[in-house]
Amino acid sequence: MSIRVRYFASLREKMGRTEELISPEDLATVDDLWRAVNEGHPLPENLLCAINMEYADAGTAVHDGDEVAFFPPVTGG
Amino acid sequence: MSIRVRYFASLREKMGRTEELISPEDLATVDDLWRAVNEGHPLPENLLCAINMEYADAGTAVHDGDEVAFFPPVTGG
Amino acid sequence: MLIALRDRAFDPYAEISRFQSEIWGPAGKYGATSVFVGTMRDFNEGDIVQNLWLEHYPGMTERELSRIVDEAAQRWSFLEALVIHRVGAIEPSECIVLIAIWSTHRSAALDATRHILEALKHQAPFWKKETLAQGYRWVEKNTSG
Amino acid sequence: MLIALRDRAFDPYAEISRFQSEIWGPAGKYGATSVFVGTMRDFNEGDIVQNLWLEHYPGMTERELSRIVDEAAQRWSFLEALVIHRVGAIEPSECIVLIAIWSTHRSAALDATRHILEALKHQAPFWKKETLAQGYRWVEKNTSG
Numbered sequence: 505m506s507i508r509v510r511y512f513a514s515l516r517e518k519m520g521r522t523e524e525l526i527s528p529e530d531l532a533t534v535d536d537l538w539r540a541v542n543e544g545h546p547l548p549e550n551l552l553c554a555i556n557m558e559y560a561d562a563g564t565a566v567h568d569g570d571e572v573a574f575f576p577p578v579t580g581g
Numbered sequence: 582m583s584i585r586v587r588y589f590a591s592l593r594e595k596m597g598r599t600e601e602l603i604s605p606e607d608l609a610t611v612d613d614l615w616r617a618v619n620e621g622h623p624l625p626e627n628l629l630c631a632i633n634m635e636y637a638d639a640g641t642a643v644h645d646g647d648e649v650a651f652f653p654p655v656t657g658g
Numbered sequence: 659m660l661i662a663l664r665d666r667a668f669d670p671y672a673e674i675s676r677f678q679s680e681i682w683g684p685a686g687k688y689g690a691t692s693v694f695v696g697t698m699r700d701f702n703e704g705d706i707v708q709n710l711w712l713e714h715y716p717g718m719t720e721r722e723l724s725r726i727v728d729e730a731a732q733r734w735s736f737l738e739a740l741v742i743h744r745v746g747a748i749e750p751s752e753c754i755v756l757i758a759i760w761s762t763h764r765s766a767a768l769d770a771t772r773h774i775l776e777a778l779k780h781q782a783p784f785w786k787k788e789t790l791a792q793g794y795r796w797v798e799k800n801t802s803g
Numbered sequence: 804m805l806i807a808l809r810d811r812a813f814d815p816y817a818e819i820s821r822f823q824s825e826i827w828g829p830a831g832k833y834g835a836t837s838v839f840v841g842t843m844r845d846f847n848e849g850d851i852v853q854n855l856w857l858e859h860y861p862g863m864t865e866r867e868l869s870r871i872v873d874e875a876a877q878r879w880s881f882l883e884a885l886v887i888h889r890v891g892a893i894e895p896s897e898c899i900v901l902i903a904i905w906s907t908h909r910s911a912a913l914d915a916t917r918h919i920l921e922a923l924k925h926q927a928p929f930w931k932k933e934t935l936a937q938g939y940r941w942v943e944k945n946t947s948g
Contacts, residue, residue, distance in 0.1 A: 513858050513930035514941040554928070557863035573860060579942040580857070580888060580929025581841050581900050581920060590713050590785035591796040631783070634718035650715060656797040657712070657743060657784025658696050658755050658775060671816035686845030686895035693838035694913070700831030750831035763946060768839070768917055775909065801908060 505531065505568035509541060512575035515551065535562040537572055551576060582608065582645035586618060589652035592628065612639040614649055628653060659731075659739045661723045663714065665746040670695045670756040677740045677758070688737050688760040692767035694775050700750035702797070708789040710748040715783040719743075726777040734770040736761040741774065743784065804876075804884045806868045808859065810891040815840045815901040822885045822903070833882050833905040837912035839920050845895035847942070853934040855893040860928040864888075871922040879915040881906040886919065888929065 510523040528540050534555070538547040547553070547562045554560060554573045566572060587600040605617050611632070615624040624630070624639045631637055631650045643649060660677060674693065682688070698710055727739050738760040748754060757774050761767040779800045786797040805822060819838065827833070843855055872884050883905040893899060902919050906912040924945045931942040 510860075512860055512928065513932070554860070554863055557860070557866050559926075573863070575860070575928060576930065576941070577944050578924070578926065578928050579931045579945050580859070580927050581924035581945065587715075589715055589783065590787070591798075594796075631715075631718055634715070634721050636781075650718070652715070652783060653785065653796070654799050655779070655781065655783050656786045656800050657714070657782050658779035658800065669820070671820050675814070675816045682896075686843070689842055689844045691838075691840040691842065692916075693836075693840070694909070695836040695838070696909070697834055697836065698831070699834045699907070751827075762844070764839070764841070764920065765947075768913075768920075771837075772913055775913075802910075 507531075507537065507566060507568070508571045509537065510571065510573040512573065514576050515574055531566060533562065534560055534564050534566055534572065537566050538562075538574065547574075552578070584608075584614065584643060584645070585648045586614065587648065587650040589650065591653050592651055608643060610639065611637055611641050611643055611649065614643050615639075615651065624651075629655070659727060661720065661727060661739075661741045663719065663743055663745050665744070667749070667752045668742060668744075668756075670742070670753045673742060673756060674740065674758050677738075678760075681738055682760075688762060690761050690764040690767040692759050692761075692764075692771040694755070694757045694771050695753055696755040696775075698748050698750050698752050698754055702788060705788075705790050705795075707750065708791070709750070710754075710789070711787040712745045712748055712754070713785045713787065714745045719745075719783050722782045723778065726774055726781060729777070730770045730774050733773070734761070734766040736766045736770050739770070739774070741778075743778075743782070745784070804872060806865065806872060806884075806886045808864065808888055808890050810889070812894070812897045813887060813889075813901075815887070815898045818887060818901060819885065819903050822883075823905075826883055827905075833907060835906050835909040835912040837904050837906075837909075837916040839900070839902045839916050840898055841900040841920075843893050843895050843897050843899055847933060850933075850935050850940075852895065853936070854895070855899075855934070856932040857890050857893055857899070858930045858932065859890045864890075864928050867927045868923065871919055871926060874922070875915045875919050878918070879906070879911040881911045881915050884915070884919070886923075888923075888927070890929070 506527050511519045535547050588596045612624045736759050740758040742756045759767040759770045788795045881904050885903040887901045904912040904915045933940045
């Protein structure tokens with residue numbers, strides 16, 4: 505499968521990249537995806553996630569071709 | 582004593598006058614004043630009253646030289 | 659603080675801009691502005707309203723408006739307030755009331771705006787008389803919202 | 804309904820006036836307009852802020868704003884909504900967000916404005932990075948009010 509992963513704001517700076525295209529063998533949820541790009545660490549509670557531009561949870565299923573974004577709490581307005 | 586009585590809005594039209602200067606012999610409260618100019622009828626519950634431009638009740642004391650206003654519920658804004 | 663009665667039509671957004679630039683200059687101190695504009699509708703309670711006459715109690719009206727704004731200023735620590743209310747003959751689509759509150763954070767401005775609007779509607783001595791197709795009608799009571 | 808992102812400074816009151824005249828023409832249909840304007844302050848959490856960088860998630864940000872306004876429109880029956888939010892580099896005293904709601908009666912406009920503001924602050928993907936005297940700081944969390 506092929507997944508586009510995007511990072512925003514302070515997380516983007518911490519990760520040192522804006523986005524990456526990953527092709528994992530086997531991956532079911534958002535949390536699995538996060539672990540795949542973070543040496544097995546679970547998704548921190550204070551991070552937010554969106555799949556195809558809609559909010560998702562650590563347990564939400566990820567599918568081939570999805571765009572998955574990770575970011576810190578939002579601070580607009 | 583001498584009291585200036587003012588009427589506003591629909592009450593002004595109903596009374597047929599904007600204001601009047603009255604000189605009652607003996608008068609203690611707003612309600613007494615209303616009765617004096619309304620053939621002894623008590624102050625209706627749905628009318629508001631102000632003495633010297635501050636809200637007052639039927640029982641508030643009236644003094645010589647006061648300006649007393651009667652008016653219907655307010656409808657600004 | 660500016661509280662004013664107007665007997666001519668006014669543009670609420672031009673008033674806000676003017677007040678803001680006069681009061682604040684280079685600004686940067688307020689983070690939130692909350693505004694309410696009440697506008698004359700051409701209908702009320704199912705009837706077409708051609709125009710409106712707004713009667714007030716000169717002296718007491720200004721006094722009540724000041725009291726209401728002062729009271730709100732004590733309860734919420736906002737930075738500035740602008741309240742303008744029309745009196746006299748008003749045509750549909752004209753502004754009847756403008757309330758604008760500037761504060762550091764959003765909740766003070768939002769709360770104070772709402773409070774001042776409700777207090778004004780229930781306490782400030784204004785009375786609306788509507789011109790309908792057949793004759794006149796005094797508005798008996800403000801709606802609850 | 805108009806929802807827009809802007810990468811240049813804008814005058815919120817000129818935007819309201821323009822939108823209003825385009826949408827309503829001779830008006831008379833709305834009785835209430837509620838407006839919230841969020842402005843960049845030159846201080847935050849005790850520090851002087853020189854300027855602000857507002858990052859967003861192109862595509863998702865617009866989508867979330869639309870969803871928030873649609874949700875509010877279902878809950879309160881307002882007539883029109885205008886939401887404009889800045890992105891990119893912002894200087895003190897510039898407008899960050901404008902929310903304007905038109906309704907027949909006052910409570911729908913007031914309630915919807917507040918709801919949209921809170922929902923936007925908690926759900927729309929925007930992130931503020933402040934330039935201080937010494938370096939940069941990401942704003943970690945919105946204040947509760």
